[in-house]
Amino acid sequence: MSAPPRSASSDRSRDTRSVQQTDRPPLTERERRILQLVVQHFIDTAGPVGSRSLARQFDIGLSPASIRNTMADLEDMGYLDHPYTSAGRMPTQMGYRTFVDELMQAPKLSDAERQVLKMQLAQLVSDTDEMLRESTKLLSKLSNLLGVALSPRLSTGVLERLDIVPLTGPRLLFVLNVSGGLVKTIVLDFEADVDRSDLDRIVSMLNERLAGLTLAEIRDTHEERVRDLDDSTGIVDLMQAEATPLFSEPQQGRLQLGGARNLLNQPEFQETDDIRHFFELLEDEALLIDLLENLCTTPDAAGNTYVRIGSGNDDDEMASYSIVVSPYRMGSTVGTLGLMGPTRMNYPRAVALVQTMADVLNRSNGDDSSGDTAL
Structure with missing residues (x-):
């Protein structure tokens, strides 16, 4: 079997929190090729990789002795390790990191x-x-x-519409429809009886003031946005009092x-x-x-x-x-x-x-x- 081609991955963007190339000992072309094969072989077999198995499996033009010496050098530099005396080698975390950053083939599904x-x-x-x-x-x-x-x-999402639904008993269901198809619901206690027409009017006014804002913006600025609304039902006061749980992240889920x-x-x-x-x-x-x-x-x-x-x-x-x-x-x-x-x-x-x-x-x-x- 011939060795797989090297990946031309140097032009991919890098996460700045990754270990940088300057933090790792430089590798020769032979060392890079052997490291790539060791990592791939170990991923496939979960067993330490020996020089003879690499020479037999891959047509890389090197003798087992040359491969063994290269693997020893890679171990000295920290790219490979061996689990016990006289065993084959396995990648270290730095070996995996180098493989992912520089050596693996471009990922693609069928x-x-x-x-x-x-x-x-x-x-x-x-x-x-x-x-x-x-x-x-x-x-x-x-x-x-x-x-x-x-x-x-959810706090980063834009409110598309707020709905308020009366439930049995002294409770109201607040339904927050957020851009992207996200929905948050929360049930709040509410003692007063509210006519359907009054409820619809309050919901309409709240949507005029709040729709189009992120939940975080509403949570931080709700008082100034709705303080002048004409509301005798107490719903606006309830929303203001419960603004933190209403417009913050769910605790679970x-x-x-x-x-x-x-x-x-x-x-x-x-x-x-x-x-x-x-x-x-x-x-x-x-x-x-x-x-x-x-x-x-x-x-x-x-x-x-x-x-x-x-x-x-x-x-x-x-x-x-x-x-x-x-x-x-x-x-x-x-x-x-x-x-x-x-x-x-x-x-x-x-x-x-x-x-x-x-x-x-x-x-x-x-x-x-x-x-x-x-x-």
């Missing part, structure tokens, strides 16, 4: 796989939560990794995880302790939300795909895992979609899956922008 993603999501455009749940399941099924999705921050069972197919999750640690990590919703949001906060985040490897996640709990994410748009809001798994993951396929899924979501929501890969 036309058939792209069509499957589009068809699976086509019927779910009107249901945002279901679309995200299905997206994570599809990503996991096609990668044997964990699918993750974070719905957009933003994070979607799909296909955790598929990770059990990975060799890294065969031991009970490894499985327990990973699922304990998944229970820390605040950590995962913070991680997903921080990965896509750069000004040019939209349309890019980001990769974090092991300790590059800046959190000790994530030191053994990698995550591939891409932002997606829903109207004026931005969410995050991705895959999470062990550092030994098929990075080209993970990037291709995440980038394609984000593109499908963007087009489903009327955004025709296409993605690049920022690693």
Whole structure:
């Protein structure tokens, strides 16, 4: 088998928080080629890679002794490691990082796989939560990794319409329709009886003053915007008193995880302790939300795909895992979609899956922008 071609990835945009090339020892062309093959072989087999197996599998014009010497040099520079004496080599996190930044082939899905993603999501455009749940399941099924999705921050969304619906008992249902098909509902206690005509009048006035603003703008400036409204029902006073919960993020429900069972197919999750640690990590919703949001906060985040490897996640709990994410748009809001798994993951396929899924979501929501890969 001949060696795969090098990826011409140097012109792709870079995430500024990635380890930069100047932080790594420079590599010769031979060293780059051997590192690429070791990483690819280890991703495929999950076993340490020996010089003889590389010489047999790939027609690279080098003897096992030459390959072994090159691998030893790569280990001395920190790109490779070996798990025990006389074993073959395996990539370090720096080896994976260099592979993703410089050596892996340009990620691409087949036309058939792209069509499957589009068809699976086509019927779910009107249901945002279901679309995200299905997206994570599809990503996991096609990668044997964990699918993750974070719905957009509602406070950044533009209010299209506010509706208020009387419920049985002393309660009102506030329905906030936000650009991109997002909806927030909240039930508030309200003792007074309100005629339908009065309610419709108040709702109309509130929409005249508030529609077209982001929820954050409404939360911060509602007093000056509605203080002069003629309201004897008390609804405007209720809205002002409850503005923080009304126009802020929901406390729960933003994070979607799909296909955790598929990770059990990975060799890294065969031991009970490894499985327990990973699922304990998944229970820390605040950590995962913070991680997903921080990965896509750069000004040019939209349309890019980001990769974090092991300790590059800046959190000790994530030191053994990698995550591939891409932002997606829903109207004026931005969410995050991705895959999470062990550092030994098929990075080209993970990037291709995440980038394609984000593109499908963007087009489903009327955004025709296409993605690049920022690693």
